[in-house]
Amino acid sequence: MFEKLRKAVDGFIQKITLKEISEKNLDEAFSDLQMALLANDVAYEAAERINHRVKETLEGVQIGRLQSKKDAIREALYDAILDALTPDSPVNLFELLEQRKKANEPLIIMFLGVNGTGKTTTIAKITHMLQKRGYTVVLACADTFRAGSAEQIQIHADRLKVRVLSRPYGSDPASVAFDAINHARARGVNVVLIDTAGRMQTDKNLMAELQKIHRVAEPDLVVFVGDALAGNDAIEQAKTFNEKIGIDAAVLTKVDADAKGGAALSIAIATGKPIIFVGVGQKYSDIESFNPEWFTEKIAPIK
Secondary structure (H helix, E strand, O other): OOHHHHHHHHHHHHHHHOOOOOHHHHHHHHHHHHHHHHHOOOOHHHHHHHHHHHHHHHOOOOOOOHHHHHHHHHHHHHHHHHHHHOOOOOOOHHHHHHHHHHOOOOEEEEEEOOOOOOHHHHHHHHHHHHHHOOOOEEEEEEOOOOOOHHHHHHHHHHHHOOEEEOOOOOOOHHHHHHHHHHHHHHHOOOEEEEEEOOOOOOOHHHHHHHHHHHHHHOOOEEEEEEEHHHOHHHHHHHHHHHHHOOOOEEEEEOHHHOOOOHHHHHHHHHHOOOEEEEEOOOOOOOEEEOOHHHHHHHHOOOO
């Protein structure tokens, strides 16, 4: 997991450790680091931010022994990556859930993402996670565009023994979300999870459709689901959905198979929103809370 990005960081540390820390040498080393970051799915904006932060930390630093120099560089990188991944406004799903529960209202979560990212499977995983904690869930199939979408989510609903509301293909997807929310309120269900269509994020009709669902459902959370293996495509998707709809958090899938690791870093920087969960396998239990310290330690360990 993240082997390529970690090797790129290690290569930068090794190269700069053997040189005197001067402005010229820093410029050369950081140019190499930026190219290595870009090659590992770190977006240009993210690479620039990390470079600037590390360079700013190291400029003018007087470091003696080789080992102390290496440690200082590694710590500067660690701090820069951790800072980039630490959101200004963290999202705690379970705190929000308890607040809504005390108000006798369901927590409404709307999921965005293009087809093939694992959006519906992620919804099933989150359903399973919530059930394990004793919460009740209803699903809304607000994708009335793609053939097989209702059948796909129904399979998960049957396995998890939860209700899913859907309508025939071509129906108004906002009405499905509306029905699910009313169902939850009438029956005291704790959480409504809304699955949406996943055509390409540049599709104007899709964006208008999603904006309408958002207006009708008034979700407490809008969550972008991105595929870690999609690299820069995932980053552009996240930015577009954030600009057109507005997202509150992200879930990154297939992280267990991601050798690069740049997508997580870039999505966090590009949107300014936290990654709250990562998918690490195919089973319903294969979803974990995202921990910035854990991720940073994988990329630039300081121990």
